[in-house]
Amino acid sequence: MFFIAAGIFMLGCNNEKAKEDTKVEVTDAATKVTLPAKLSYEGAVSVGKSENTVAVMNFNADFIAGKLDNIGSYFADSVHLVFEDGSEMNTVRDTVVATIRTWRGSMTDARQSYINAIAVDNKDKGHEWVLQWIDESHDYKDGKKEHKIYHEDYRLENGKIRELFQYAQAVPAKK
Secondary structure, three states: OHHHHHHHHHHHOOOOOOOHHHOEEEEOOOOEEEEOOOOOOOOOEEEOOHHHHHHHHHHHHHHHHOOOOOHHHHEEEEEEEEOOOOOEEEEEHHHHHHHHHHHHHOEEEEEEEEEEEEEEEEOOOOEEEEEEEEEEEEEEOOOOEEEEEEEEEEEEEOOEEEEEEEEEEEOOOOO
């Protein structure tokens, strides 16, 4: 589904004025197309390992449930995180675990439902990714309530989270 949507988007954004040197040929199982623009993150992309999706979903389930005793087992020794607000951490697993414990500890409840998730690999770069879309709510001890739709890109190495890029959208008010 992700590839179909991406293909429709890419084909729908055809710019006839694109310079020849910015075009990139890509192939999927069904078609070979030339993209109208150069990608900054190039490589042969394919469906990835389902085991990586399971690892990310288990991490999220433990976070939501407040089961933080083994939360460090999901992360690589060093981790790069970019959050929805643009803040960034290049740090080690223990710091990530302490940050997660503090953040989850500030909540009385957290809920999450999956919209979709897909594992994607970039064979040329040797990168394994899980892209997920989730609906998540947090109730904080200070009374604040938060409800957002998140898109998160996890890069895994040897089944461990090495990088996370997070994007968020406010949930539209019900009419």
